[in-house]
């Protein structure tokens with residue numbers, strides 16, 4: 001199972017728009033896929049019991065069982081917020097049981113920004129967090145700067161499409 005995670009809960013984010021196009025391309029190349037947008041995170045993610053095994057709210061356990069447990073490879077698409085990846089994405093990572101959700105799995109990272117850096121630093125930060133949890137990160141990190149110019153309604157501009165296809169082939173073979 002390859003799961004694409006759209007890494008912000010900001011409504012109508014460009015990350016979500018980019019993720020949906022990316023996911024359409026993934027579905028054409030691979031049959032077992034899931035899509036999870038942090039915009040659909042339940043409010044229980046803020047509950048103080050989230051860290052305690054045996055006390056985690058049902059809504060969190062459901063995400064862990066249905067999304068994270070069956071996933072072998074993640075594709076994280078996430079925006080640059082204040083020079084890094086969004087706090088809500090770190091919170092989601094923190095409320096999972098890392099042995100069930102992450103250990104021994106693989107991940108590809110795509111950084112999104114309207115600015116010039118394409119979230120390079122945020123990708124390094126998330127790669128370090130993933131490595132800490134024994135996740136193998138695909139060396140091809142894909143920075144998307146000026147994201148607003150890189151897509152139309154349902155498609156990427158040509159150069160971005162080539163880069164995405166290249167990264168997709170690599171994570172499928174990884």
Ligand SMILES: Cc1cc2nc3c(=O)[nH]c(=O)nc-3n(C[C@H](O)[C@H](O)[C@H](O)COP(=O)(O)O)c2cc1C
Nearest residue numbers: 010013014015079080081082083112113114115116
């Ligand atoms: C809280 C917040 C912090 C941001 N910080 C940065 C930043 O440090 N550098 C940058 O290039 N863009 C920054 N942006 C702009 C995002 O790159 C821009 O909103 C882009 O569309 C991706 O975010 P989105 O998926 O929420 O739309 C920030 C946006 C928000 C909402």
